[in-house]
Structure formats: structure tokens, C-alpha cells
Amino acid sequence: MLNGKTALVTGSTSGIGLGIAKALARQGANIMLNGFGDVEGPRAEVLAAGAAHGVRVDYHGADMSRAGDIEDMMKFSAAQFGRVDILVNNAGIQHVASVQDFPAERWDAIIAINLTSAFHTTRLALPAMQAANWGRIINVASVHGLVASAQKSAYVAAKHGIVGLTKVTALENATTGVTCNAICPGWVLTPLVQKQVDAKAAEHGLSNEDAKKLLLGEKEPSMQFTTPEELGELAVFFCSPAANNVRGVAWNMDGGWAAQ
Numbered sequence: 001m002l003n004g005k006t007a008l009v010t011g012s013t014s015g016i017g018l019g020i021a022k023a024l025a026r027q028g029a030n031i032m033l034n035g036f037g038d039v040e041g042p043r044a045e046v047l048a049a050g051a052a053h054g055v056r057v058d059y060h061g062a063d064m065s066r067a068g069d070i071e072d073m074m075k076f077s078a079a080q081f082g083r084v085d086i087l088v089n090n091a092g093i094q095h096v097a098s099v100q101d102f103p104a105e106r107w108d109a110i111i112a113i114n115l116t117s118a119f120h121t122t123r124l125a126l127p128a129m130q131a132a133n134w135g136r137i138i139n140v141a142s143v144h145g146l147v148a149s150a151q152k153s154a155y156v157a158a159k160h161g162i163v164g165l166t167k168v169t170a171l172e173n174a175t176t177g178v179t180c181n182a183i184c185p186g187w188v189l190t191p192l193v194q195k196q197v198d199a200k201a202a203e204h205g206l207s208n209e210d211a212k213k214l215l216l217g218e219k220e221p222s223m224q225f226t227t228p229e230e231l232g233e234l235a236v237f238f239c240s241p242a243a244n245n246v247r248g249v250a251w252n253m254d255g256g257w258a259a260q
């Protein structure tokens with residue numbers, strides 16, 4: 001379905017971004033990876049996912065907190081693949097502390113990586129999408145783009161912000177073939193969340209399994225983690241012709257979290 005298209009997925013060396021990159025590759029999209037840590041493992045996984053279509057996979061190590069790096073990545077992607085047809089703004093970090101104790105440097109980093117980076121990638125990707133009259137911008141927000149939790153001021157502010165950016169981008173392109181939508185996961189067991197499980201285990205003297213149950217029980221009625229594979233399939237849907245007129249939604253996949 002996505003043969004000949006190119007998807008840039010930020011923060012795709014791990015977790016949800018990697019899951020989305022693999023799902024899009026399975027549909028035939030070439031993939032531009034980004035993120036820190038090991039690159040060769042994720043690259044091999046994405047190549048394998050897209051092997052039936054002979055997809056191409058490239059990588060740019062832009063630090064998403066730096067506008068200059070992002071500009072460089074967008075130019076590199078256009079040079080390698082001609083155009084970015086699908087932009088998935090996924091890179092994100094977390095820090096947990098009450099407002100009065102929140103380190104200002106962590107606040108700035110979360111707003112830069114989880115929100116401002118999406119402004120830069122979006123503004124730089126849009127002209128080519130508009131010229132082609134086809135594009136998909138998928139913002140990985142969070143259930144925290146819809147509701148709040150204590151101790152997560154910067155994260156909740158950034159995620160509410162990216163839901164707002166999603167709506168504005170969708171509206172400004174509403175009469176074109178360019179759509180913009182947000183995905184709002186509940187708990188997904190990635191390294192970002194394992195850190196919070198570890199903190200619960202240490203705080204309450206619990207095993208890893210019991211700490212996971214405690215974490216889920218506080219917020220997620222299904223008592224199940226959403227998987228990167230499930231989120232990847234939602235991204236594929238947003239790229240499909242059936243989603244041509246899905247514009248500006250913030251679609252939660254959260255085990256009932258936001259329904260409460």
C-alpha cells in the first residue's frame with residue numbers, strides 16, 4: 001500500500017517509534033530512522049519487516065532538541081529519498097517530579113524534544129507534501145495529551161501542546177491531500193515506561209511483575225499494556241485511503257484510561 005513512499009520516524013531506534021517504522025516498512029514504505037543508541041539492530045529489524053517490498057532504510061542521528069540538527073535531517077531525508085511523504089513525530093522523553101521540584105533544565109528538554117521538534121519537522125516537511133498534494137503527519141502524543149497525571153507537568157504540557165499542533169496542522173491543510181492526526185497511547189512497556197516500573201518496584205519493595213500490575217491498576221482499566229505493534233497498525237490506518245478524511249483527531253489507544 002505504501003510502495004514508493006518514504007516515512008521519517010523520529011525516535012525510531014526503540015519502542016513505539018521502532019514499532020511504527022516496522023509496520024510502515026511492512027506496507028512497503030522506505031524508512032528514515034532517527035534516535036540514539038544502537039542503530040544496526042533497529043535497521044536490521046526494519047529491513048526484515050520490509051524485505052518483501054525491498055524497502056530502503058537510512059538513518060540520521062539528529063538530536064531532536066536542536067533545530068539545526070532537525071533542519072539537517074530534513075535536508076538529508078529529501079536528498080536520500082526525494083521527499084518525506086509520511087512524517088511520524090515520535091521522539092520523546094519523560095521526567096517525573098512535582099512542579100515545585102521540577103528541574104528547569106528537564107522542563108526545557110521535554111518541551112524541546114516532545115513538542116518543539118514536531119513544529120520544526122512539520123514546518124520543514126509540509127511544502128513538499130503540499131506540492132505533491134499527499135502527505136501524512138502522525139504525532140505520537142499520549143493519553144497525557146487528553147488528561148493529566150500528577151508529577152508530569154512538562155510531559156502533560158508538551159503532549160497537550162502537540163494535540164493542539166495536530167489540530168492546527170490538520171485545519172491549515174484540510175482541503176488538501178495532507179492529513180495530520182495524533183495517536184494517544186496509554187501505557188506501553190518500552191524503556192521509557194520500564195523506568196517508571198523500576199521506580200515503583202523500588203519505592204514499594206515489589207517484584208517487576210507486581211510493580212507492573214500496580215502501574216496498570218492506577219490508570220488502565222484493561223490491565224494490559226498497548227503494544228508498539230498495535231500502535232504501528234493505527235499509523236498504517238492513518239496512511240491508508242480509508243483515512244483520507246480523518247483530520248485532526250487525537251485517537252487514544254489506552255485500555256479505557258481516558259474513558260473514566
Ligand code: NAD
Pocket residue numbers: 010011012013014015016017034035036037062063064065090091092093113114140141142143184185186187188189190191192193
Ligand atoms: P523509548 O524511550 O523506548 O524511545 C524513545 C525514542 O526517542 C528512542 O529512539 C530515543 O533514542 C529517542 N530520543 C530520545 N531523545 C531524543 C533526542 N533528543 N533526539 C532524537 N531522538 C531521541 O520511548 P517510547 O515509550 O517508545 O516513547 C516514544 C513516544 O511515545 C514518546 O513521544 C512518548 O512520550 C510516547 N508515549 C509513550 C508511552 C509509553 O507508555 N511508553 C505512552 C504514551 C506516549
